[in-house]
Amino acid sequence: xxxxxxxxxxxxxxxxxxxxxxxxxxxxxxxxxxxxxxxxxxxxxxxxxxxxxxxxxxxxxxxxxxxxxxxxxxxxxxxxxxxxxxxxxxxxxxxxxxxxxxxxxxxxxxxxxxxxxxxxxxxxxxxxxxxxxxxxxxxxxxxxxxxxxxxxxxxxxxxxxxxx
Amino acid sequence: xxxxxxxxxxxxxxxxxxxxxxxxxxxxxxxxxxxxxxxxxxxxxxxxxxxxxxxxxxxxxxxxxxxxxxxxxxxxxxxxxxxxxxxxxxxxxxxxxxxxxxxxxxxxxxxxxxxxxxxxxxxxxxxxxxxxxxxxxxxxxxxxxxxxxxxxxxxxxxxxx
Numbered sequence: 207x208x209x210x211x212x213x214x215x216x217x218x219x220x221x222x223x224x225x226x227x228x229x230x231x232x233x234x235x236x237x238x239x240x241x242x243x244x245x246x247x248x249x250x251x252x253x254x255x256x257x258x259x260x261x262x263x264x265x266x267x268x269x270x271x272x273x274x275x276x277x278x279x280x281x282x283x284x285x286x287x288x289x290x291x292x293x294x295x296x297x298x299x300x301x302x303x304x305x306x307x308x309x310x311x312x313x314x315x316x317x318x319x320x321x322x323x324x325x326x327x328x329x330x331x332x333x334x335x336x337x338x339x340x341x342x343x344x345x346x347x348x349x350x351x352x353x354x355x356x357x358x359x360x361x362x363x364x365x366x367x368x369x370x
Numbered sequence: 371x372x373x374x375x376x377x378x379x380x381x382x383x384x385x386x387x388x389x390x391x392x393x394x395x396x397x398x399x400x401x402x403x404x405x406x407x408x409x410x411x412x413x414x415x416x417x418x419x420x421x422x423x424x425x426x427x428x429x430x431x432x433x434x435x436x437x438x439x440x441x442x443x444x445x446x447x448x449x450x451x452x453x454x455x456x457x458x459x460x461x462x463x464x465x466x467x468x469x470x471x472x473x474x475x476x477x478x479x480x481x482x483x484x485x486x487x488x489x490x491x492x493x494x495x496x497x498x499x500x501x502x503x504x505x506x507x508x509x510x511x512x513x514x515x516x517x518x519x520x521x522x523x524x525x526x527x528x529x530x531x
Binding site: 214218219222225226227228229231232233234235236237247248251254255257258260261262263264265266267268269270271272274275276277280282293296297299300301305306307308309310311312314317318323327353355356357358359360361362363364365366367368369 | 385393397399402403404405407422425426429431435438439443447452469470473474478479480481482483484487489494515518521522524525526529531
């Protein structure tokens, strides 16, 4: 079960809880976290490195607010794609430079016929629409219908908050 | 610009060249060394104190929503699930407040569609998802439609400022 991931011990879990809201903005942030958990800063670094290597951590860094850095048109494009071809085509849509997230998800018939989701962020809706047209061309006859759901407000964006 | 207005944020809100450089650099791999800010600052030709001050300001202004490790909680036995609701317009604010009050709701967006509220649930266990969905349905009186990911084709975590 490669996807089940590595075994995490109780200290790893405490480290997740201690860092999920963010890293302290001090010269030695890993040592500051270590101080809170009663372990050495080097141990914090080693454990974070292990979680990064095993994929428990995707990356360490900043999460920008799309709107604030100029991506004011955020379109979730959704597609009803032939089940036989979706994995091949999903990989190709995901490889397009302007697609930031791309997933296969279940349909909810009859209301929701779409099984492929591809996020497209841009400065304006015209540009999003042009990019969505590129995806439509790539999918061709394998796609029966599509839509674009633009976001009109960020209601919340805190990220993961699991209990300690 | 209805998006920017509705989100309460001016687009590209007064970021100078150094802020942009910083945002781009900090979306990279933040170093796992004793003094990581100093290392990043040096690469950008900044003093550590200035980098920390600007980073604090960007977080305070919500240009950055977070700075730290991004966990793929599935790899640690947890779950992330996208879910959506059809919220009647007059109830939208009430329902948004009720949904956002759950710590399991990691982010939440208003979107233009009959399914007008889209949020991501993050829980420490897979069972936590079903429990949270049931609790949200009970709190709001509205059905929640989960859209768990079946395959991930691509995830880019960086956006150029």
